[in-house]
Amino acid sequence: MPPPPMPPAPSGPPAPSASGPRAPAPATVLGLRARQWMVVAAALAGCYLTASAAALTGSWALMNREPTNAELRQAALAEVARRWQVWPAGRIFPERVAYSRGGGESEFATRVGIAPQTGCDTAVDQEYALVLRKHGCRAVLRATYTDQLQGVVVTVGVAAFPDQWRADKAFRELPANADPDRSGGVRPTVRAAAFPGTAAARFTDAARQERGTDRGGPYVMLTASGYADGRPAEVTTKKHPARPFVLAPQVARGIAKPLSTQALPDCSSREWRC
Missing domain, CATH: 1.20.5 (Single alpha-helices involved in coiled-coils or other helix-helix interfaces)
Known part of the structure; x- marks a missing residue:
C-alpha cells in the first residue's frame, strides 16, 4: 500500500533567519x-x-568710552567750519566792532545791514570767484559797516571753506591788497553791499576805494572800503593822509577772531559731532 501524500507547504513570507532582521544603515x-x-x-x-x-x-x-584727543580736535575743527551755517547772522556779524585810528583811542564801527545773497559767484568779482570756487568755497556772507562818524563804509565778506587748509590755499592765490586802480576803480574784490535808508545807501561797486584780504581758520576775510557819499575811486587822486580806511582790516579781524577760534568740545550739544 503506498504511503499517503505529504501535505503541501504553507504559503507566506520566508521565515526569518536565526540571526533576526538586519537594521538599515544610518544615512550620512x-x-x-x-x-x-x-x-x-x-x-x-x-x-x-x-x-x-x-x-x-x-x-x-x-x-x-571717552573721545580721544585726536577725535576732540577733529570735532573742534568741524564745529568751527560749520559756524557759517549754524550761527545766527547777528552772531557772525556783531552789531558793533571796535577799531583804532592810532593813539590808543578806540572807536566803534556800526553794522548797517547783512546781505541776503551768499553765492560764491555773486558776492565777489569774477577774478575772485574763480579762485574761491577752485578751492571749494561754500558761501560768501557779507555785511556792511560804517565808521563812527559815518563817513567811511566797509563791506566785509566771509568766504567759508570746508577746512582751514583749503582756505589758506585760496587766500594765498587771491590778489594781494592794493590801492585803487586809477584807470577804472578798485581792483577785483568783494562786491559792495548797499542798504537804502542808511549811511551805506550810496556805497556801490564803483565807490569801492580799497580792498583787503585776511584769513581766520576755514574762513577768508574780504573787505572793500569807500566813502559814504559814493564818490567813485577814479576821482580820488591821492590817498587821504588820515588813512580813512584803516578800520577795514580791524573790523575784518574783529569778525574773524570769534568766528574761527576753537572752543572746548561739548559732545552733548547739537552743534557738536564728536
Whole structure:
C-alpha cells in the first residue's frame, strides 16, 4: 500500500533567519551622521553667540568710552567750519566792532545791514570767484559797516571753506591788497553791499576805494572800503593822509577772531559731532 501524500507547504513570507532582521544603515551627509551634525550645529551656535556677545561688548565700550584727543580736535575743527551755517547772522556779524585810528583811542564801527545773497559767484568779482570756487568755497556772507562818524563804509565778506587748509590755499592765490586802480576803480574784490535808508545807501561797486584780504581758520576775510557819499575811486587822486580806511582790516579781524577760534568740545550739544 503506498504511503499517503505529504501535505503541501504553507504559503507566506520566508521565515526569518536565526540571526533576526538586519537594521538599515544610518544615512550620512558629507561623512557625518545626524547626531554628529547636531554636535557640530551646537558648537557653531555657541561660537556665534560668543562672537555676538563680544561684538556687542566691544560696540558698547566704543560708544561709551571717552573721545580721544585726536577725535576732540577733529570735532573742534568741524564745529568751527560749520559756524557759517549754524550761527545766527547777528552772531557772525556783531552789531558793533571796535577799531583804532592810532593813539590808543578806540572807536566803534556800526553794522548797517547783512546781505541776503551768499553765492560764491555773486558776492565777489569774477577774478575772485574763480579762485574761491577752485578751492571749494561754500558761501560768501557779507555785511556792511560804517565808521563812527559815518563817513567811511566797509563791506566785509566771509568766504567759508570746508577746512582751514583749503582756505589758506585760496587766500594765498587771491590778489594781494592794493590801492585803487586809477584807470577804472578798485581792483577785483568783494562786491559792495548797499542798504537804502542808511549811511551805506550810496556805497556801490564803483565807490569801492580799497580792498583787503585776511584769513581766520576755514574762513577768508574780504573787505572793500569807500566813502559814504559814493564818490567813485577814479576821482580820488591821492590817498587821504588820515588813512580813512584803516578800520577795514580791524573790523575784518574783529569778525574773524570769534568766528574761527576753537572752543572746548561739548559732545552733548547739537552743534557738536564728536
